[in-house]
Amino acid sequence: MEIVDRVEAAAYRVPTEVPEADGTLAWDATTLVVATVAAGGVTGTGWTYAPAAAAGVVRDVLAGVVTGTPAADVPAAAAAMARQVRNAGRPGVAGYALSAVDVALWDLKAKLFGVPLTRLFGAALDRVPLYGSGGFTTYDDDRTVAQLTRWVHEQGIGRVKIKIGESDGARPERDLHRVALARKVIGEDAELYVDANGGYGAGQAVRQAERMREHDVRWFEEPVSSDDLPGLRLVRERVRPDVAAGEYGCDAGYFARMCAAGAVDCLQIDATRCGGYTGWFAGAAVAAGHHLQVSAHCAPNLHLPAAAATPHLRHIEWFHDHQRIEGELFDGAADPAGGSARPRDDVPGHGLTLRAAAAEPYRVA
Structure with a gap:
């Protein structure tokens, strides 16, 4: 059973083509936060669209509870992350960070099993x-x-x-x-x-x-x-x-x-x-x-x-x-x-x- 040995994150701010707005918000850039998890020399990737602070939550709050877990046991890691962000506020930035890591874990599991995720x-x-x-x-x-x-x-x-x-x-x-x-x-x-x-x-x-x-x-x-x-x-x-x-x-x-x-x-x-x-x-x-x-x-x-x-x-x-x-x-x-x-x-x-x-x-x- 491969064990997760690395969890990382980075944030990228990509400008829009022109200023954009909807009914209640305006913006001129979109921030992509990418999470990566690794086990057995294989890397899984997940992402979310959130403030750059979500990358810090991945590194400072979530990485510790995911590292060392069996890569195949994604539900267990998801439950551990949910507990870990209890006082950080599950809605908002913490929830976005958790989501990116969860996607990365599923991508990693499918790669370790050698099958398409679908x-x-x-x-x-x-x-x-x-x-x-x-x-x-x-x-x-x-x-x-x-x-x-x-x-x-x-x-x-x-x-x-x-x-x-x-x-x-x-x-x-x-x-x-x-x-x-x-x-x-x-x-x-x-x-x-x-x-x-x-x-x-x-x-x-x-x-x-x-x-x-x-x-x-x-x-x-x-x-x-x-x-x-x-x-x-x-x-x-x-x-x-x-x-x-x-x-x-x-x-x-x-x-x-x-x-x-x-x-x-x-x-x-x-x-x-x-x-x-x-x-x-x-x-x-x-x-x-x-x-x-x-x-x-x-x-x-x-x-x-x-x-x-x-x-x-x-x-x-x-x-x-x-x-x-x-x-x-x-x-x-x-x-x-x-x-x-x-x-x-x-x-x-x-x-x-x-x-x-x-x-x-x-x-x-």
């Missing part, structure tokens, strides 16, 4: 449906049109999502203009999704949904804050689009409360935040128990192996920032052409390898 999990799907995600509120019409045109008419992606709820819901007319523009660009056959990132109150979200009805919006993500379960339920009961939320949940207990409250039609799970692949499958089990589908939130290449092993998957989010970073800084990134992607099944592990030379100019920790 085979270690057990595949349920050959290909994983996806949707193009971006359409930031800072985009002008020309940039929005260009992005949507590339996804739908050049890459053949039949589902797309744009951001609304601009300035905490203060610009509803511009939101509606952008929804109408998106529908015009993608045509009648593609599915149109919107994401308010909690920018609306429940009443405003219902009113906006009614006004968006003529544009056949199929998916309304986080119309109110993911913490506002009564508000999510109210919107869900009043509007036609499927209401989705949950990506900020840090554990299965949060997902269970969301499902039990009848707050969503589809549960979003983010393995880079909720405990890695271990947390993904715990959340997926909760959703299955409530007869709900799940959707992977962001980090598309990281989610592919777990998504392909989830029978009740709806799709994964091909998020612009993350797919750009994963395509630039990793070997093995998937091709989204045709609106679906296939996890790597020709190499052990998840199949992505950090290009150290390409990443080094962005390193901040």
Whole structure:
């Protein structure tokens, strides 16, 4: 039995192409935190999108409890990490760090066994449906049109999502203009999704949904804050689009409360935040128990192996920032052409390898 003998982490800050924003936040760079674990001369890699401080949590808080554990016993290591961050705060930076290490451990285990990660999990799907995600509120019409045109008419992606709820819901007319523009660009056959990132109150979200009805919006993500379960339920009961939320949940207990409250039609799970692949499958089990589908939130290449092993998957989010970073800084990134992607099944592990030379100019920790 190989024993974990090394745990390391690094952070890379990658500027955006242009300033970006959603309903409640603005940014000009995205930070990638990469965790690596090693055993028997083999290295596993995991990552998350989080403040650079998460790299310090990996090194200073988690490395000590993971080092020396059997590499095959990932659930035991995951439980040990969860105990270790009890006083550090499981939601937030500590949870992101734990998630990156968990992914790295599963990658390491699959490599030691010599199998693709999706085979270690057990595949349920050959290909994983996806949707193009971006359409930031800072985009002008020309940039929005260009992005949507590339996804739908050049890459053949039949589902797309744009951001609304601009300035905490203060610009509803511009939101509606952008929804109408998106529908015009993608045509009648593609599915149109919107994401308010909690920018609306429940009443405003219902009113906006009614006004968006003529544009056949199929998916309304986080119309109110993911913490506002009564508000999510109210919107869900009043509007036609499927209401989705949950990506900020840090554990299965949060997902269970969301499902039990009848707050969503589809549960979003983010393995880079909720405990890695271990947390993904715990959340997926909760959703299955409530007869709900799940959707992977962001980090598309990281989610592919777990998504392909989830029978009740709806799709994964091909998020612009993350797919750009994963395509630039990793070997093995998937091709989204045709609106679906296939996890790597020709190499052990998840199949992505950090290009150290390409990443080094962005390193901040």
